[in-house]
Amino acid sequence: xxxxxxxxxxxxxxxxxxxxxFILRIKIGEEVYKGIADDRCTYDCVVIRSMKGSxxxxxxxxxxxxxxxxxxxxxxxxxxxxxxGVSPRSFVMSSKNSIYELSLLxxxxxxxxxx
Numbered sequence: 259x260x261x262x263x264x265x266x267x268x269x270x271x272x273x274x275x276x277x278x279x280f281i282l283r284i285k286i287g288e289e290v291y292k293g294i295a296d297d298r299c300t301y302d303c304v305v306i307r308s309m310k311g312s313x314x315x316x317x318x319x320x321x322x323x324x325x326x327x328x329x330x331x332x333x334x335x336x337x338x339x340x341x342x343g344v345s346p347r348s349f350v351m352s353s354k355n356s357i358y359e360l361s362l363l364x365x366x367x368x369x370x371x372x373x
Contacts, residue, residue, distance in 0.1 A: 263339050266353035271362075272369055278337035278352040280311035281370065282319075283363070285333045290320065299323050302346075306333060309370055311340075313347070320348040323357070333360055 266277050275281060284303040291300050305317045313319065321336065328334060337356035338349040351357070358366065 263341070263350060266337075268353060269355055271355065271358070271366075274337050274353045274355055275310070275366060275369055276373055278310070278339065278356070280313065280338040280340060280349065280352075281309040281335065281366065282311070282313060282338060282349075283307045283309060283333065283335050283360075284319070284321070286328050286330050287318070289330065295325075297325050299325055299328075301328070301330070309335070309366065311338075318346055320344075320346050322348070322350045324351070324354075327357055334358060335360065335363060335366055 266274055268274055283306040285306055287302040287304060289299055289301050300320060300322050303319055303321050305313050305315055305319060307315055335358040337352045339352045341348040
């Protein structure tokens, strides 16, 4: 029996986007809980735009990332799952392949329009 948040095992970007509850364009802010875990980092992030799922622009959210996968101050597009009942709103990657560079923005937008 698996306990926790379901993880998408697909590696295809289109499939991950289709199955994820949230697709957010975010800007990485400050790291929180520094040094607590060896395999992940948690950052406060500002939502630039919600591409899928209901999250307000400029909302501050907390996101758990695999260690060394993002850089403070950079923007990314993320496929996410939300932790329920947590404040501030908090998210985790919906798959191992959930972090996308801004160069894929147009492709992801087109894909989302066709789902």
